[in-house]
Each structure stands twice: as structure tokens, then as C-alpha cells.
Amino acid sequence: MAPWLPLLVAVLAICLLPAGGCVLCDPKVKKELDNLRTAYLPDHLDSQHHENFMLRVKQALKEFNDLEIDENSFMGVIDQHTLEKVSWSLIKDIKRMTESAVKGELFVKEFFWMLKIQKDIFARHMARFQNEVFCPNKCGTMLQTLIWCQTCEKQVHSCHKSVFCGERLIKVHRLEDLVLNCELSWHQAAEGLTTYRFYRVWKNNTEKLVSEGKEPTLSKPRVGPEDEGKYRCELGTVQKTPATILSFNVKVLPERLEEETLPTSADNLTIPHFHNATETKHPPNTIDPSVAETKETDPKLSEPVREKLRRQLILTLIWASVLLILGLATAVLCSRSTELFEGIKSNYKDGTTQQDNVPMKETQGDQELTDGSEDREEDQAEAEDKARNTDTGSEKTAKE
Numbered sequence: 001m002a003p004w005l006p007l008l009v010a011v012l013a014i015c016l017l018p019a020g021g022c023v024l025c026d027p028k029v030k031k032e033l034d035n036l037r038t039a040y041l042p043d044h045l046d047s048q049h050h051e052n053f054m055l056r057v058k059q060a061l062k063e064f065n066d067l068e069i070d071e072n073s074f075m076g077v078i079d080q081h082t083l084e085k086v087s088w089s090l091i092k093d094i095k096r097m098t099e100s101a102v103k104g105e106l107f108v109k110e111f112f113w114m115l116k117i118q119k120d121i122f123a124r125h126m127a128r129f130q131n132e133v134f135c136p137n138k139c140g141t142m143l144q145t146l147i148w149c150q151t152c153e154k155q156v157h158s159c160h161k162s163v164f165c166g167e168r169l170i171k172v173h174r175l176e177d178l179v180l181n182c183e184l185s186w187h188q189a190a191e192g193l194t195t196y197r198f199y200r201v202w203k204n205n206t207e208k209l210v211s212e213g214k215e216p217t218l219s220k221p222r223v224g225p226e227d228e229g230k231y232r233c234e235l236g237t238v239q240k241t242p243a244t245i246l247s248f249n250v251k252v253l254p255e256r257l258e259e260e261t262l263p264t265s266a267d268n269l270t271i272p273h274f275h276n277a278t279e280t281k282h283p284p285n286t287i288d289p290s291v292a293e294t295k296e297t298d299p300k301l302s303e304p305v306r307e308k309l310r311r312q313l314i315l316t317l318i319w320a321s322v323l324l325i326l327g328l329a330t331a332v333l334c335s336r337s338t339e340l341f342e343g344i345k346s347n348y349k350d351g352t353t354q355q356d357n358v359p360m361k362e363t364q365g366d367q368e369l370t371d372g373s374e375d376r377e378e379d380q381a382e383a384e385d386k387a388r389n390t391d392t393g394s395e396k397t398a399k400e
Contacts, residue, residue, distance in 0.1 A: 021062040022078050023122065025152035026087040032094050033057065044103040053108065060115045064122045065149055073127045075134070077146040077157070082129045090118050135159035136186045139166070140244035141237065143192040156191065167247040174255040178223045180248050182233035183216035193243055194236040201230040201247075228252040 023029050033054070041050050067074040078086075093114045102110060135142060135157075142159040165184065172178050182196050198218040199207040210231070211218050220227055231248040 021064050022083060022126075022147070022149040023061055023064055023086055023090055024058070025078075025147055025149065026083055029061075029087050029090060032091050036094060036098065040098045044101070044107055046104075049108075056112070057115070060112065060119075064119050067123060067126065070130075072130055073123070075130060076149050077134075078126065078129060078149060079133055079144070079146055082125055082133065083147060086122050086125050089121055093118060133189075136189070137161055137184070139164065140184070140235070141241065142186055142190045142243070143237065143239075144189070145191055163242050163245050165244050165246045167249055169249050169251065171251045171253055172223055173253045174224060175222050176256075178218075178220040178227060178250065180218040180231060180233065180250075181216060182218075182235065182244075182246050184244060184246075187216070187235070187244075190243065192238040194238060197234045197236065199232045199234070201232050203229075207232065223250075223252055225252050 036057075037050065037054055041053065045053060065074075065076070069075060097107070097111055097114060100110075134146075135144065137159055139161050140163050141161070144157050144159060145154055146157045147154050170178070170180065180198065182198070187193065195212055195214060196216050197209060198211040200210050201207050216233075216235075218231070218233070228250055231250060233244075233246045233248070235243040235245075237243045
């Protein structure tokens with residue numbers, strides 16, 4: 001039986017009651033309408049039109065439900081989340097109208113035009129609710145709290161489908177961890193769920209309870225051949241009936257081959273082989289047997305190996321950066337030390353030159369003193385000769 005058939009019967013029965021509206025089930029919408037009547041209308045519309053205006057507004061909101069009853073568009077029910085989205089859109093437009101300060105007949109026309117647009121928005125939200133939110137379970141029994149638009153009452157609706165959700169084939173290698181996940185996409189949105197039970201099913205169809213709890217998974221570390229076989233997961237409800245039953249067929253494969261790692265020392269490095277002209281050449285479109293054998297025996301690197309290689313690469317980059325920084329620092333120090341040595345050398349040369357110039361100046365002074373003394377001696381000799389000559393002349397005169 002379709003999950004919406006009991007709901008359809010309930011909706012048709014409720015139609016005999018006074019008509020309501022989905023958006024009027026939200027207290028925030030009613031509060032906004034009261035604020036519109038008491039705070040805005042007195043200053044923007046004649047008082048004689050207030051009552052008639054409010055009656056027309058409520059009737060327009062009730063007509064939001066005037067949609068064709070269809071399982072893909074509208075069934076007369078809504079959930080709390082969808083109701084809040086529809087109400088928020090309506091309240092936002094009402095506030096926009098009141099903040100515009102429009103008065104009189106223009107206000108009335110724009111307000112009902114806004115309600116017409118909001119009705120189309122409501123229809124789109126309800127279609128999305130019917131296709132994505134209402135009874136989303138493809139299997140099992142889902143309990144869902146819904147709001148009946150005609151009476152604004154909340155009731156728990158049961159979406160009944162086959163509780164058997166199929167069998168999953170799980171393959172795991174020996175000595176690896178086994179994880180069985182029993183959770184379905186709609187379990188988080190369902191209500192009235194209790195615990196997950198995992199059973200081990202033996203070949204004689206007897207079962208043994210393996211695990212029970214709120215967690216939807218069963219984990220078994222380092223499985224072996226004895227863990228191979230069938231398992232069953234059952235999700236309970238407050239109604240004491242299972243919501244879903246899911247089977248697992250576990251196959252334990254042989255242990256994985258030990259993955260090869262890259263060599264970490266120079267002794268383990270492989271020297272590349274280059275073919276020379278004397279070696280055998282293989283015809284085109286054929287594969288060298290040694291290469292083919294290497295490709296077949298080289299296992300695919302697993303995630304732990306990739307992680308190890310990634311760490312080694314990061315360490316290599318770090319050390320390369322450190323060495324580069326040290327090299328740059330050494331170059332800067334060497335250039336500065338060379339400039340320092342050149343400065344010391346130039347200062348030393350200037351000091352030596354000054355020391356050489358001092359003796360030269362002293363030698364020139366001594367030479368000048370020597371030349372002066374010689375001149376004085378010559379002058380003294382000439383004076384003595386003149387004196388002797390004078391004396392001789394005097395003696396001759398006296399004799400005469």
C-alpha cells in the first residue's frame with residue numbers, strides 16, 4: 001500500500017471541518033497580522049475599511065491551500081521546517097510593505113499583489129516538501145511528525161515500506177579491519193528509532209547477537225577466515241517493530257602483498273641500465289620481458305606508503321631550504337670579510353707611505369743645512385783672503 005494513501009483519507013475527512021491555512025498555523029504569522037491591524041492600518045487606511053481588509057487577508061492566506069491534492073505537489077500536510085521557511089518569506093514581505101509607508105487604495109492593491117506572489121512561493125515549497133521530505137525512505141518504516149494544515153494539529157505519520165533493505169557484499173583482506181555500516185540516509189530525520197542490533201548468521205540459519213547500541217556501525221579488527229559469512233543489522237523503533245533490516249555478505253580475501261618502499265640509503269639504490277648497440281632489440285609493439293615482469297610484480301603503492309613518501313619529500317625540502325639559507329649567509333659573510341680585508345690592506349699601505357715620506361723630508365733638511373754651512377765657510381775664506389790682502393798692502397805702504 002502506498003504510504004500516502006492513509007494520509008489522503010485523513011485529509012479528505014478533515015476537509016469537512018472549517019477551512020484553515022498552512023501559514024496560519026505559525027504563531028509568528030498571526031502576531032504579524034495583529035501588528036498590521038493595530039499599528040499600521042490606523043494611519044494608512046480609513047477605519048471603516050479595516051475589518052473588511054483583514055477578512056480579505058485571512059481568506060487569501062487560507063486560499064494558499066487551494067492546490068490540487070497530488071502526491072508530488074500537495075497533500076494537505078507540512079513539516080515544521082518547511083512551515084518556518086514559508087512563514088519567514090511571508091513575514092518579510094509584510095514588513096517591507098509596512099516600512100514603505102504606502103497609504104489608501106494603493107496600499108491595498110500592492111498588499112494583495114504581494115499575497116499572490118507568496119502563494120506561488122508556497123506552492124513551490126510544498127512541491128519540494130512532497131518530493132524530498134515527505135516519506136523519503138525507499139525501504140523500511142519511517143515515523144515522521146507532520147502538521148495538518150486544516151487543523152494545525154501535529155501528528156506522527158508512519159511511512160510504511162518493505163523493512164528488508166537488501167544485502168551488501170563486503171570484501172576485506174585478511175588482517176585488515178572490517179566495518180559494517182547500517183545507517184541509511186533518512187535515519188537522521190526519522191523519529192521513534194531506538195538501537196542498532198548486529199547479528200552473526202550461521203549456515204544453519206541460527207543467529208547470534210554481536211553488538212547493540214546507538215552506533216550504526218560494527219567494527220572487527222584484523223579479520224580472519226573465521227569472520228567470513230553473513231551478518232544482519234536490525235534498527236528498532238518505539239513500536240517494537242524493526243524500522244529496517246539490512247544483510248551483509250562478508251568475503252575475506254587473502255592477505256595483501258607486502259608493499260615495497262623506496263630505498264633510504266645509497267647501498268640500496270638501483271643503478272639504471274642503458275641499452276647499447278650490441279644488445280638485442282625487440283620488435284616494435286612488443287614489450288621487453290624484463291620490463292613486463294617488473295610491472296607485474298610491482299604492487300600498487302597503498303596509502304601508508306604514499307604518506308611515508310610524502311613525509312620524506314617534505315623533510316628533503318626542509319633540509320634543502322636550510323642548506324640554501326646557510327649558503328646565502330656564508331656568501332654574505334665572505335663578501336663582507338673581503339671588503340674588511342681590503343680596507344685593512346689599504347690602511348696599511350697609507351701608513352707605510354707616510355712613514356717613508358718622513359725620512360725623505362729629514363734628508364732634504366740635512367742636505368740644506370750642509371749646503372748652508374759650506375756657503376758660510378766659503379764666505380769666511382774669502383773674507384780672510386781679503387783681510388790678508390789688506391794687511392799686505394798696508395805693510396807695503398809703511399815700508400815705502
